[in-house]
Amino acid sequence: MESVSATKLHPPHAEEVPVAPPTNQLSSPLRKIITVATLAVGIQFVWALQLTILTPYVQILGTPHMWVSFIWLCGPISGIIVQPLVGFYSDRCTSRFGPRRPFIIAGTLSVVFASFLIGYAADLGHFLGNSDEANLRPRTIAVFIVGFWIIDFANNLLQGPCRAFIADLAAGDHSKTRTGYAFYTLFTAAGNILGSAAGSSGGIHRVLPFTKTASCDEYCADVKTCFLFAVAIQLVLVTVTVTYVKEKPLRITDSVGNGGKGGIGELFGALRELKRPMWILLLVTCFNWFAWFPFLLYNTDWMGVEVYGAQDKKERVYTMGVHAGALGMMLNSIVAGAASLGIGVLARGLRGEKRLWGVVNFLLAVCLAMTVAVSKMAEHSRRYTVAHDGVREPLPPPAGVKAAALTLYSFLGLPFAITCSIPYTLASIFSSAAGAGQGLSLAILNLAVVIPQMVMSVVSGPFDKLFGGNLPSFVLGAVAAAISGILSLFFLPSPPPDFTKAAATSTPAAFH
Template sequence: MDKTGKHSPPASFGLQHHELPQRPMWQIVMVASIAAGVQFGWALQLSLLTPYVQLIGVPHVWSSFIWLCGPISGMVVQPVVGYYSDKCTSSFGRRRPFIAAGAFLVGVAVFFIGYAADIGVSTGDQMGAQHKPRAIAIFVVGFWILDVANNTLQGPCRAFIADLSGSNSRKIQTGNALYSFFMGVGNVLGYAAGSYSHLYKFVPFTKTDACEVYCANLKTCFFISIALLATVTILALSLVHEDRYVPEHNEESKSGKQMVFFAEMFRALKGLSKSMWILLLVTCLNWIAWFPFLLYDTDWMGKEVYGGTVGEGTLYNRGVRAGALGLMLNSVVSGLVSLFIERMSRWSGGVKRVWGGVNFLLAASLGMTVLVTKLAESTRQYTTLPDGTRTALPPNVGVKAGALGIFAILGAPLAVTFSVPCALASIFSNDSGAGQGLSLGVLNLAIVIPQMFVSVLSGPWDALFGGGNLPAFVVGGVAAAISGIFALCMLPSPAPDELSKVSGGTMH
């Protein structure tokens, strides 16, 4: 807040924004709609790619290492792009060049991922081999480009919305809410596409000798993703114009003395308040809890719940599709709950009670994965095929309902995780006089570092206990419980009115 009591647009990593004129609401809607295309791709990553990497020959114990790209690019690419987009003097605008570049890179990445198996076979991989090293290499390159591209898109999109809102705090709040809404739309569409097993029939050329049904479905889903992203991005960038950014004279005179982004980040870490350090600790533990499930949720459905084996029969693929349906339910619940977080904080007596409470719900839900797995194993039935092979049947209705119920229930703590930490970081930075951009950049470290930790250790940890996903889920449940205790006992709690002023609606 400034001295007049009005909310100023957040500074991005120490660079103050110029006073910008307000734009019509339809322009904010157009830019916010890009989130649907971005999140459609993220939903496909979360639901389909971990099983896919195992199908092309990456062992389960190593598949988590591929996911290191997300945390690394989130820690480096997004804040750096945001920092330099503030200073961009292109005639195309400050934000639009980065948004266009990100969308183009998504298209390149989707080509590499979708055609990894085909390119691998054409360059020397054996058709029926269990391990396809060339396909794996092409997939990893595409996967890393995709994560870099998505992180290149998201920061400038949010900054563009703030630019279009000028200094009108109500429009900033509405823009953030619209961005969250379109994220939910993209999630639901992405998970729905991932759960449909015959999507490839609409694009029959996607199925090849090297790319069977599951691979063809993935390829088709990514084609839809790039078509959606290209449509909303082209419309937004064509209809919503930016004026060329011209730095003020005092900014130009100081440009040679400005510290680079990482130096500013280091300085911000040294000056953090006690409240901010506690917030970082709770957030770090919270993401240690979340990331194993986000990484292996559909794999858990295919292996533990459905009893399938990667690359053998259709049972595993049916489980993965059921997991994608569960993620769609999760997104619906998350979107609905996000509309009531402020009311929940008022009713419970403080936002830290809401966050602490849902962390215990997260811990209980991760613990329930063990119960559902044991029930699936104890009630599993088998049949004998005509060739004499004994194969498992899908789980009964009760087990399916229990597994999908876990996905749906987890939508509530996920909504809080996506909104409350960012809002608290904004409040604590206001109290200490720190820049909003720097504070949110520091908070991002508490999100991506745990993801790197889980990506490196979850595969070997699961292998140490005989394989499967439950060991990582149990560790996540313990971390969630500890995070809930720290949130309730140590985290300062701002007034609900103060939270609603800075949160800008739901933040994802």
Template sequence: MDNPSTNESSNISSIHLESASNRKPTPLIKMIAVASIAAGIQFGWALQLSLLTPYIQLLGVPHKWAANIWLCGPISGMIIQPIVGYYSDRNRSRFGRRRPFIFFGAIAVAVAVFLIGFAADIGHSFGDDLKKKTRPKAVVIFVFGFWILDVANNMLQGPCRAFIGDLAADDHRRMRTGNALFSFFMAVGNVLGYAAGSYRKLFMMLPFTKTEACNEFCANLKTCFFIAIFLLILLSTFALLYVEDIPLPSIESQSQTQTQTQSEPEQQVSCFGEILGAFNGLQKPMWMLMLVTAINWIAWFPFFLFDTDWMGHEVYGGNPGDDAYNRGVRAGAMGLMINAVVLALMSLAVEPLGRFVGGAKRLWGIVNIILAVGLAMTIVITKAAQHERHVSNGNTPSAGISAASFAFFALLGIPLAINFSVPFALASIYSSASGAGQGLSLGVLNIAIVVPQMIVSALSGPWDSLFGGGNLPAFVVGIGAAVISGVLAIIILPTPKATDVAKVPIAGGFH
């Protein structure tokens, strides 16, 4: 089916390339430096998840269409993540395999958040009428920046995780430590990002951010993004200068160069051919894992899309742009900060919890039931808040409603920590014999994450219209998906062998 040159290229497998630079494990401090980049990445993600759905509605996009903006992320992730993984496994740059992707990814993030933060100002300078509800030029700039941001995040996260795998140099204990550190710094970035998003007067640090076209909410967002740029560039620069990324041996570089010079189209076919081949070579356990992961993300994505909007609209009873809504969004960001603290603590307890309950798949199944309970809390809290406003004619929820809302965010930190680790651990076990590299394996699993995000983004608008508006329809779908994925995780996922568990690079120690 493949021509000889394609076979030659594919024979230089990712797993072989990763073992080419065989050396002793890198000192832990250098792994910490690379893992710390996750804090910079996740700081920006925290702002994206907490503030951008409210912000796009502030620019005039109706609630039922706001979720469609998030199609950018899954589509770019489905295309970019596997390709970045493939080429980062094979990169012959003299600067190393992973560092060029991290460098250009960080630059792209800086450009993207600048466009998003200044969308209202740029749109106004191009003729947006501030008296009209919708600002079309600002929306176009926002969406363009959003696309770049999602592409850049995919350029960063996969190579960073793969870089940690490279630095571990086949030391499985060091791999587990490195990936636990990555998860920990993700949680740190979440805490800092959500804390910044919850502070009302942050824009006063940079007063110039508030303009005629950009109110206090917008100025706070802009200031948060300036902090995000500074943090990511600082951490990335330190890691890239401090940690050596050893290039592949020159003899392999020459072999790859010969393959490339034969025909550029053939090289492209080889790239996508290996990505498709990764699917064709998947065994049943990996397919089952991808199924459970996909259903699980149908449960999670409504929360990521609408958490702060739910606080502003359903809990505080506001509409985009008014004071009640803005207070609700800030309270939602504070709730997400609490969620991130719980996630950070839980990320350190994933391995012992897995041993306690009898394995990774059982732990994943249990916490998905917790996820379903948490999402069900949104219905109870919403109805209670609505009743309270009807009785008191006020928009500010009582202390009891606020406490219940924050408890909801805290509870979901438990399953979220498992969701960020266990699927990757199981994927490492199930695909260990496939011959795929660190980057390509993560890219394949990423498909099972982004496809359900596309489904939720596309369908949440029709759910909104069908059931009279609001965020609850998407949360109800999430409840059902959480229960199904929890049951399937326990029933259909194979129990890993003890010999395979010892090789788990993420959240190891399950059996």
């Protein structure tokens, strides 16, 4: 394989993007590509738990709402630091186990360690001197945050090599590349479904009764049980994958861009050389994630506060709202999984992937804006009961309000499926055409994902506190989604012709 620098990741204008030349490596059977794609189940199971139950959990431990988003800074920071380094070194790793598998194993072991820290944070906090009755448990929060940050670093350590592994196995075959990423999206949805289902199932700790302790109440025991399940799923899938799908060790002359500046240096070197198609892809992705991140971060909190009307995070109705939000994310994932099987058909109907991405971004904008309408419906229909101490407590919303909220979650499944598939496929195709390493190329795309997350992590908490509730960030997200749709429809170049043809004629179900 010819040694090239990552600065070659700069495809010319859309109409001039060359089809990747034949490589010396034959593409692998689809069954092996699909096996690697199954790793998305374990990765996304953990993400789903973070998004559905950990944001409410850390507030139950006493963290103020406006500070929660700062805890989530770990995701974008780890994305900026970890993914470029992992991409750079996995493109050059000469381990006898192959270039990607060592990083996947290291990421898995890190997930296991972090899961135990998160699950047992309350017990460890008690051991370190926290009072179980205190409204604020700083030692428990500290252990939780350490685990939370490690698990984000671990997931970033896993995601990049998994996606690059799929592209490696496709070996320049655009049809298999697109199919591999479509299956990755399908298994991402499956992980979301399982994680959201676990998060929405109040009382799941009864499956593992030992998880409930004097320091760990029922909600805490549910969190602990969910993360123990996450460990089991991750270990099984990774063991099967690294055992069944082998990699050829890279020779030093095979690795991409030897003698470069290192992961971060070469990343910025590649950015300086990017041309118009890749820059627009990054821009569309960036606005897309400005839209998504507030909703992904606060959707269950929105259900608990704005839809269910909780005024205190310790109220029973807040927990009910969180579980309802987790159910909504499960419905979202079911729709995303179904949509991933038909991306090719949808793209053909709209005459191209970029048009499909543009249209669903407008759908994303409408759905985010509709959270305001659903919140107002819930507010106008709010009912209360008087507790024994004379304090009014809100009752759960009417069935029609809950159905409207869950419908929004479901409609959002289609744009989420597109977000998880099309940008990565286009980046892989463009980098393959330019002869750049897949690991570093996908790390460049990841910058367009993590920078919006970092910005929103810093501003969304104070912004919501200033204007009240989660809705202001959701409305900003709607505006960003509309901008992303315009950029995709009118400015994003089309992929190479052979990819367009493959996308229009194939779906995961159709390959054999």
